[in-house]
Amino acid sequence: MAISGILRPGFVQIRVLDMPAAVEYYTKRVGLHQVCEGPDGRVYLKAADEFDHHSIVLRRAEHAGVDLMSFKCLDDADLDQYEKRIVEYGIAVDHVPAGEQPGVGRRIGFTIPSGHRIELYAHADQSDPKPYSHNPHVWSVEPHGMAARRFDHALLYGPNIDQVTDFFVKVLDFRLAERVDMPDGLLAVWLTCGMKAHDIAFVKYPEPGKLHHISFELENWQAVGNAADIITHYDISIDIGPTRHGITRGQTIYFFDPSGNRNEVFAGGYTYYPDSPTRTWDETEVGKGIFYYERKMNDAFLSVVT
Amino acid sequence: MAISGILRPGFVQIRVLDMPAAVEYYTKRVGLHQVCEGPDGRVYLKAADEFDHHSIVLRRAEHAGVDLMSFKCLDDADLDQYEKRIVEYGIAVDHVPAGEQPGVGRRIGFTIPSGHRIELYAHADQSDPKPYSHNPHVWSVEPHGMAARRFDHALLYGPNIDQVTDFFVKVLDFRLAERVDMPDGLLAVWLTCGMKAHDIAFVKYPEPGKLHHISFELENWQAVGNAADIITHYDISIDIGPTRHGITRGQTIYFFDPSGNRNEVFAGGYTYYPDSPTRTWDETEVGKGIFYYERKMNDAFLSVVT
Amino acid sequence: MAISGILRPGFVQIRVLDMPAAVEYYTKRVGLHQVCEGPDGRVYLKAADEFDHHSIVLRRAEHAGVDLMSFKCLDDADLDQYEKRIVEYGIAVDHVPAGEQPGVGRRIGFTIPSGHRIELYAHADQSDPKPYSHNPHVWSVEPHGMAARRFDHALLYGPNIDQVTDFFVKVLDFRLAERVDMPDGLLAVWLTCGMKAHDIAFVKYPEPGKLHHISFELENWQAVGNAADIITHYDISIDIGPTRHGITRGQTIYFFDPSGNRNEVFAGGYTYYPDSPTRTWDETEVGKGIFYYERKMNDAFLSVVT
Amino acid sequence: MAISGILRPGFVQIRVLDMPAAVEYYTKRVGLHQVCEGPDGRVYLKAADEFDHHSIVLRRAEHAGVDLMSFKCLDDADLDQYEKRIVEYGIAVDHVPAGEQPGVGRRIGFTIPSGHRIELYAHADQSDPKPYSHNPHVWSVEPHGMAARRFDHALLYGPNIDQVTDFFVKVLDFRLAERVDMPDGLLAVWLTCGMKAHDIAFVKYPEPGKLHHISFELENWQAVGNAADIITHYDISIDIGPTRHGITRGQTIYFFDPSGNRNEVFAGGYTYYPDSPTRTWDETEVGKGIFYYERKMNDAFLSVVT
Structure with a gap:
């Protein structure tokens, strides 16, 4: 296929009431890996079979729920293309600078009619553990917990x-x-x-x-x-x-x-x-x-x- | 993703020495379904989780091997687009009319430098059994044999x-x-x-x-x-x-x-x-x-x- | 182990309201095999990985439920030994002659304090399909339906x-x-x-x-x-x-x-x-x-x- | 069944060339648990779904191989009964006192015509981790490595x-x-x-x-x-x-x-x-x-x- 544009879900940022409990749960039970903690206390997690920097963002808050769902695009130019189309459709777009989340490039954001914030971005650093790419084993770290991929x-x-x-x-x-x-x-x-x-x-x-x-x-x-x-x-x-x-x-x-x-x-x-x-x-x-x-x-x- | 062009493998035509033995083997052991037999004796088979008319074509011959491998495109216009690009690349393209295989639209064909014939097409009828699409069960026919999907x-x-x-x-x-x-x-x-x-x-x-x-x-x-x-x-x-x-x-x-x-x-x-x-x-x-x-x-x- | 006495559940006789529906269900869905139908209309079924003649007996009746549960003993002498012990315990024992069910030897029967009839027997013919015992394949008939073993x-x-x-x-x-x-x-x-x-x-x-x-x-x-x-x-x-x-x-x-x-x-x-x-x-x-x-x-x- | 005598394989004692490598391998890869190390350097291991003290004994030696294979009996009296029968069969029996292996009672030993030493015993302490027996979870320690049971x-x-x-x-x-x-x-x-x-x-x-x-x-x-x-x-x-x-x-x-x-x-x-x-x-x-x-x-x- 000639593939362009939005590739896949990138990361989701959810709200948790108790950060240590959440981190223990997502790492030991679900089987994710903690990548880093940001200066504002957000914690970044990833599943073992993902190359990108993180896919789950935990934010400490008084009420559980979802802050935003993001999708990763193939090229940086896709962000401009989608911004144009979204605005033409009648939905306002704002900009999140690179680095607002560690390892993630610039993002565009908008609110859809269901009231959810969606973001698009095109760049993510790789972080560990990630799948090997030279003479790769079928996994790089032995799966644990529920072994989320x-x-x-x-x-x-x-x-x-x-x-x-x-x-x-x-x-x-x-x-x-x-x-x-x-x-x-x-x-x-x-x-x-x-x-x-x-x-x-x-x-x-x-x-x-x-x-x-x-x-x-x-x-x-x-x-x-x-x-x-x-x-x-x-x-x-x-x-x-x-x-x-x-x-x-x-x-x-x-x-x-x-x-x-x-x-x-x-x-x-x-x-x-x-x-x-x-x-x-x-x-x-x-x-x-x-x-x-x-x-x-x-x-x-x-x-x-x- | 914005997806265009070649979607997936469509069908492969292989040569078999003994047609009844081949049909019994592919239907009872591999678990395919026989769709029809063509007027020239070719037999058309499909796996249960495919919507398209067939994916395996058996042709009686003196020597085993592969006649051609085909890919299905999203739109008929893709065939013209690919023909242009293939010819510009320096490879000759020929045309196979709709109906040369039952249930399949017009195809373009060419030989790649490894000596294999590849074909592209954009239309296939649906045939049974295929996955249900209204209130669908997880399968429409109980899997059998090796249960190839x-x-x-x-x-x-x-x-x-x-x-x-x-x-x-x-x-x-x-x-x-x-x-x-x-x-x-x-x-x-x-x-x-x-x-x-x-x-x-x-x-x-x-x-x-x-x-x-x-x-x-x-x-x-x-x-x-x-x-x-x-x-x-x-x-x-x-x-x-x-x-x-x-x-x-x-x-x-x-x-x-x-x-x-x-x-x-x-x-x-x-x-x-x-x-x-x-x-x-x-x-x-x-x-x-x-x-x-x-x-x-x-x-x-x-x-x-x- | 030195093993003697009761080996395992033998057969259970259950009551069904509609025999053809029951036979279709137990053979096609559960994956049992029909061994035979007796002269009184009872139908005898077995699972593929059992050597004995049958393990499920269906009897046509007005109300569903269980007629009796039986266990197979290692030796015929076990029947006498258990009869003695059961009677000494204060429970009456009756006798069912060989052939009351096809392929099954003499049985002793009794009612336990929960109101269920239990029977013991020591002989069963083998019937097909059963596991092979000379150069055996892992199964003798390809599993079907739920593949009850x-x-x-x-x-x-x-x-x-x-x-x-x-x-x-x-x-x-x-x-x-x-x-x-x-x-x-x-x-x-x-x-x-x-x-x-x-x-x-x-x-x-x-x-x-x-x-x-x-x-x-x-x-x-x-x-x-x-x-x-x-x-x-x-x-x-x-x-x-x-x-x-x-x-x-x-x-x-x-x-x-x-x-x-x-x-x-x-x-x-x-x-x-x-x-x-x-x-x-x-x-x-x-x-x-x-x-x-x-x-x-x-x-x-x-x-x-x- | 009326069950008496030999119940099951108890433990096997094998020889290893490098004890730390062997312990790492059997605990981390095979997924066993180390129970203890004896005063003579033997290491005792068990699989998680066993109640008995240990099932694998590692002994440091110059050559790999098996020292002995043991079976657990139901009752202490079984040891005397089997000793009598073994000696009558013409095979010499020796005695290993309780405590020669931690957590294991007295054993009888003998050499069979294939040249292997076999031992029987009737008592083993329980050690951890073992399956729970009151309101038991399906496992007491999360399985790891190959998850040998x-x-x-x-x-x-x-x-x-x-x-x-x-x-x-x-x-x-x-x-x-x-x-x-x-x-x-x-x-x-x-x-x-x-x-x-x-x-x-x-x-x-x-x-x-x-x-x-x-x-x-x-x-x-x-x-x-x-x-x-x-x-x-x-x-x-x-x-x-x-x-x-x-x-x-x-x-x-x-x-x-x-x-x-x-x-x-x-x-x-x-x-x-x-x-x-x-x-x-x-x-x-x-x-x-x-x-x-x-x-x-x-x-x-x-x-x-x-």
């Missing part, structure tokens, strides 16, 4: 998801992999900028700017089972799982970090191509779409967010 | 792989995911047109136009083990495996179809992005690159082709 | 489980692998006659002679996931899972056959030895014991039986 | 294996699970004292008292794959695998500790019962019996021992 996507809750979808497709070159249409309108969308079943997803919700979960990819269903053992052993609060999504086919567990932010670990999911049909779901089978084995939504899915 | 890539042997690499990168917009450099020059390349670790690969070989293997993707290492049980139970000739490639990280088995064409089933492999570094291998560790567990090449890897 | 155990509900435990330990030479003690007394016991974590289990329940589930062993957690896909695809009624038991450590799904009899498929579980301590559970963690991931019992566990 | 069995090489088999069956109450008969006689036997496919095995070899491998059990095929990744990453010398045995069906890797003692990690294998037929292999398929996927023995299998 990458920060994969976020599911965000807010209003106006029709407009959000229109914006992501028309302006940011995403494609609509799956959608749930209920009798009263569009309930949820799964959007991809590449070949994964989703890079970001939205569910309709009255309050803007909410986080449903951030998601980490694992190797396979066995790793999902191992993660479930860890969750119970360390008394981590669980939402649901191990189970499977009909939507994206991901094998999954939902659980909560010590601040109450929902996490997901998942494995599997189909390969998406630009000529794949959009998978569609209606009210008769939406439960199976969300949780393929239970075949009904649990209450928490639609109501518990940060 | 897709035709994934081919590894081809021939001369001039430096030129082949230059052509795929400059003209067909592929990227070089991995390469093996030996003291006497480039030995092998793994090229991707998307986010898979490879869509096609080449190893230097004096004789042009040879096939090392066609590869089918499985769900995970457990499926690779199940495939190995099937291979022994049905007395299918095995080359090596279950083992793992250092290159691409794929968990793999090499074995032979009844005509002697090498097949691979594999699982896993990293996600490639356009900003991923090219993984490089040298003569000190090439054995580990090819077979990560054995850490040395078996003789057959470099010599047995069709 | 053996009928593993039953969980029965009824009163007087203290007495039942005493009887199984003192008279039938079982050992108590795990127990749940609640403030109001013994809630549940897991009993083994060999090295499995359990061969039969009982939960205290006011009504006698009830069936909670019959259980089939699968290869591993991956097979449990595959079974869950099958359950949803064929719209089989599910109770809970995939999840894990703290008790026995089994990775499990509970679901229902077309007559409403609960089935389990499970994998894993520790190896029990006669010098292993009895694992004990109390009211503070019993939820985790029953469902290790959910960490609480679902209502159906204690109330839905046949 | 137990010392499972040893394969020994020596002469007179017909006599060894006769002795184990008649005197020690083992059963013959599998055997390989070649045109020139019995080549190999797999003997079980319980429900595992084997607890000890012998291959005919001219030199007495040799060790082919000691074996550790893993959870499943996925764990076998993870172990293979570890083997290559840490440059551990490999013999063969991941592959599968036809004999016992175990999914396996053979590799070498730093002193050259062969280790195995394996998963799976059928459940053996006293009424299971002895699986038999002949010269036409013995290769498939040893290595089910390769279907031929590698030279090292029959010749490399310590």
Whole structure:
């Protein structure tokens, strides 16, 4: 493919109530690596199979939730191109200078109609541990904890998801992999900028700017089972799982970090191509779409967010 | 990403000595589905998780091997764009009319410096069984045999792989995911047109136009083990495996179809992005690159082709 | 070990409302093999990795549930020895002649204080498909459906489980692998006659002679996931899972056959030895014991039986 | 079952050339736990899922190999009973006092016709980490390295294996699970004292008292794959695998500790019962019996021992 523009989710910045508890949890249980702590106390983490400097930013705050979700672009020129298109679409863009986060170049930021802040950037330093690239072993550091391989996507809750979808497709070159249409309108969308079943997803919700979960990819269903053992052993609060999504086919567990932010670990999911049909779901089978084995939504899915 | 041009491997046409034996093998053992037989006796097969009409074409012949490898483009206009670029690069292009293969639109074809015929096309009908797209189950037909999910890539042997690499990168917009450099020059390349670790690969070989293997993707290492049980139970000739490639990280088995064409089933492999570094291998560790567990090449890897 | 007496669960006879539906379900979905149909309409099934004639007997009836659970002894003389001990313990024994079930020798039967009928026998013919024993392949027939490998155990509900435990330990030479003690007394016991974590289990329940589930062993957690896909695809009624038991450590799904009899498929579980301590559970963690991931019992566990 | 006598393999004492290298290897790579070091420098190790004090004893020596293989009996009285039977069979028995190894009671020892020393004992202290027994988690310490769950069995090489088999069956109450008969006689036997496919095995070899491998059990095929990744990453010398045995069906890797003692990690294998037929292999398929996927023995299998 001739590929340009937005490549993938870059990093997500979330708010945590207790930084040491959060760092211990994300490094020892989820299996991330701490890269550094910034002068303002933010902590930067990465998964082992990522080359970029970090993918998770923890910020100490009074309330849990998500500050921003970012995407990495292929070229610096993409930032100008997208800024132009975003502004033309009618959304204001601001600028974050290089270095506001360690190891990350200049960013552009904007607020989408669901109330979430999105940022784009094109440069990230590499930091360790990262995959080897000369005579590489299959891993550079022995996997530990849940053995998260990458920060994969976020599911965000807010209003106006029709407009959000229109914006992501028309302006940011995403494609609509799956959608749930209920009798009263569009309930949820799964959007991809590449070949994964989703890079970001939205569910309709009255309050803007909410986080449903951030998601980490694992190797396979066995790793999902191992993660479930860890969750119970360390008394981590669980939402649901191990189970499977009909939507994206991901094998999954939902659980909560010590601040109450929902996490997901998942494995599997189909390969998406630009000529794949959009998978569609209606009210008769939406439960199976969300949780393929239970075949009904649990209450928490639609109501518990940060 | 803004994606255009070549999306993925489309179909590969291979030669088989005994058509009924080949059909039984690919449908019952590998787990493909027979779509149809053409008026000239060619048989068209597909893997269950593919939307397109077919991905494997079997042609009865006196000698095993590969007739052609094709890639699917996003738009019909891509065919004209690529034809122009290929001809400008100095390679002749011919045209195959729509319908030469059932369910496939017009194709352009050309011979690369390794002696292999490559084709591009932009249209394929859908045929059954294919993944559902409305309220979809995780599969539409219960997996059987080795449960191949897709035709994934081919590894081809021939001369001039430096030129082949230059052509795929400059003209067909592929990227070089991995390469093996030996003291006497480039030995092998793994090229991707998307986010898979490879869509096609080449190893230097004096004789042009040879096939090392066609590869089918499985769900995970457990499926690779199940495939190995099937291979022994049905007395299918095995080359090596279950083992793992250092290159691409794929968990793999090499074995032979009844005509002697090498097949691979594999699982896993990293996600490639356009900003991923090219993984490089040298003569000190090439054995580990090819077979990560054995850490040395078996003789057959470099010599047995069709 | 010097081993004598009761070896393992032999067969269980359950009642089904619709025989053709039951046979289709147990053969195509659970993956059993039909051995034969008896002159009285009972249908005999077996799992592929069992040498004995059958392990599941289906009887057409107006109400679902279990008729009897049987165990196989090593020698015919064991039947006399156990009859003597059972009668001395104060429980009446009756005799079932060889051939009452095809392929099974003479049996002795008795009713335990929970109201269940238990039988012992020492002879079973072999029937096909069974594991090979000369130059054996790892399987003789390619696994299908959920790929049940053996009928593993039953969980029965009824009163007087203290007495039942005493009887199984003192008279039938079982050992108590795990127990749940609640403030109001013994809630549940897991009993083994060999090295499995359990061969039969009982939960205290006011009504006698009830069936909670019959259980089939699968290869591993991956097979449990595959079974869950099958359950949803064929719209089989599910109770809970995939999840894990703290008790026995089994990775499990509970679901229902077309007559409403609960089935389990499970994998894993520790190896029990006669010098292993009895694992004990109390009211503070019993939820985790029953469902290790959910960490609480679902209502159906204690109330839905046949 | 009424179970008495020999329960299972207890511990094996092996000789290592470099004690710190051996301890690092067995604890960090194989995933065992160091229990203690004795006053004579022997080091005692255990796998996490064992209750007994230790299962592996390392002794510093000039030559690698096995000092002795022991089995644990159910009762102290079993030692007297077996001593009587062994002496009556014509084999001399000596006595090792309690405390010769920390945490282990009195032992009886003897040399079998293959030249190996075998010991029996009935008492072992418990030591940590061991499985929990009150409200137990599925593991007490997070698994690490290859995550060996137990010392499972040893394969020994020596002469007179017909006599060894006769002795184990008649005197020690083992059963013959599998055997390989070649045109020139019995080549190999797999003997079980319980429900595992084997607890000890012998291959005919001219030199007495040799060790082919000691074996550790893993959870499943996925764990076998993870172990293979570890083997290559840490440059551990490999013999063969991941592959599968036809004999016992175990999914396996053979590799070498730093002193050259062969280790195995394996998963799976059928459940053996006293009424299971002895699986038999002949010269036409013995290769498939040893290595089910390769279907031929590698030279090292029959010749490399310590």
